[in-house]
Amino acid sequence: MERGTKEAVPGAPRSGIDAVRPETLRIGGLRLEGVSRAGEETWLRVHPPGLAFDVGRGALQLAGSACLFITHGHLDHALGVPYVLSQRSLHHEAGTRVFCPRAVAGAMRDLVAAAARLEEVDYDYELVPFAPGDRVDVGRDLAVEAFATDHVVPSLGYHLWRRRRRLRAELRDRSGEEIAALRAAGQEVTETVEDLALSYCGDTGPGVFDREPRLFGAGVLVVECTFVGEGLEEKGRRYKHLHLADLAARAGRFDNRAIVLTHLSRRHRRSDLEEEIRRVLPELAERVHVLIGERG
Ligand SMILES: [Zn+2]
Ligand SMILES: [Zn+2]
Numbered sequence: 001m002e003r004g005t006k007e008a009v010p011g012a013p014r015s016g017i018d019a020v021r022p023e024t025l026r027i028g029g030l031r032l033e034g035v036s037r038a039g040e041e042t043w044l045r046v047h048p049p050g051l052a053f054d055v056g057r058g059a060l061q062l063a064g065s066a067c068l069f070i071t072h073g074h075l076d077h078a079l080g081v082p083y084v085l086s087q088r089s090l091h092h093e094a095g096t097r098v099f100c101p102r103a104v105a106g107a108m109r110d111l112v113a114a115a116a117r118l119e120e121v122d123y124d125y126e127l128v129p130f131a132p133g134d135r136v137d138v139g140r141d142l143a144v145e146a147f148a149t150d151h152v153v154p155s156l157g158y159h160l161w162r163r164r165r166r167l168r169a170e171l172r173d174r175s176g177e178e179i180a181a182l183r184a185a186g187q188e189v190t191e192t193v194e195d196l197a198l199s200y201c202g203d204t205g206p207g208v209f210d211r212e213p214r215l216f217g218a219g220v221l222v223v224e225c226t227f228v229g230e231g232l233e234e235k236g237r238r239y240k241h242l243h244l245a246d247l248a249a250r251a252g253r254f255d256n257r258a259i260v261l262t263h264l265s266r267r268h269r270r271s272d273l274e275e276e277i278r279r280v281l282p283e284l285a286e287r288v289h290v291l292i293g294e295r296g
Contacts, residue, residue: 020293022061027258027289028219030198033061035293036262038226038241042077044262044291046160046198049139053158053200053222058083063091067138069130070100071202072155073107081108082115085123096125099136099146103154105129130156147199147214150207151240157208159218160198165190198222203263205240209250221256222291223247224263228276244273248280260289 020040025032034044041056045065052065058080062068070078081098088096100108109127116123128136132148141163146156168191171179183189199218201208203226208215215221226241227233236243241263247254264273270290278285 020295023291023294025289025291030220034291037292038263038265039076042263049142051138055080055084063087066096068098069144069158072101072151072153073104082112085125086119089121089123097128098125099128099130101154101156102129102131147212149201149204151203155202157201159196161194162197163192163194166193203241206242206246216253217255220258220260222260222262225261226263226265228268228273244276244280251281251284254284258287258289260291262291264292
């Protein structure tokens with residue numbers, strides 16, 4: 001057989017692997033767009049402010065994202081960093097900030113540097129090593145904070161906080177006229193509060209719920225669910241991924257407006273997960289969404 005023909009090569013992957021199209025969810029004033037399949041690719045664009053949580057193997061849809069938050073070094077989440085930087089430099093986008101766990105920052109810098117040498121260009125970017133508790137503003141009223149997750153390699157999750165002004169709590173019973181009078185007298189009548197708009201966990205085992213119990217109060221909780229069904233609980237534990245049973249065991253604690261499940265193993269179909277959600281999480285089913293991408 002000549003090189004370059006399209007005939008199947010024994011042992012090679014089937015050429016008929018379906019392309020995966022991103023899917024979009026709109027929840028609580030946020031638009032989430034992404035693809036997430038274990039071992040294949042995981043990226044999520046969150047708007048506002050248009051940032052990326054993980055970049056998959058390099059999604060074109062992320063070329064507009066000025067901030068890339070990488071959860072860990074596995075290539076289905078992180079390989080796309082140089083590609084997104086390359087696309088952004090092609091389109092003359094402004095500088096990009098790439099956030100990643102401190103322990104993988106050196107390797108990430110090397111990966112990007114190798115890509116820049118291949119292309120003979122310089123990417124306008126800043127690499128920011130992050131640790132749990134580190135925070136950065138990503139918009140006028142938005143900030144991202146890192147938290148610890150529970151994976152087999154150094155890993156982080158990210159919270160998206162939204163600041164808003166509200167009437168100070170002690171003034172809530174006052175009339176409009178009284179408040180106007182206080183304001184006219186130069187008193188501060190409002191205060192800033194922060195809401196946890198969204199939490200993104202990346203890859204994680206169930207230890208994340210002990211390390212970061214604030215997850216249960218996030219408006220939108222984006223959490224992986226790699227495995228469903230009997231017999232796979234041990235696999236989840238070994239590779240530090242979540243099984244639907246891990247979520248069911250904590251069903252009563254989720255105060256979230258929405259729970260978005262990602263990172264489903266390729267051994268499962270979407271319908272397998274949806275059926276299991278109805279069976280083992282009936283009390284949460286209305287609030288649970290699946291975001292894994294659509295097979296084309
Ligand atoms: Zn993964
Ligand atoms: Zn991983």
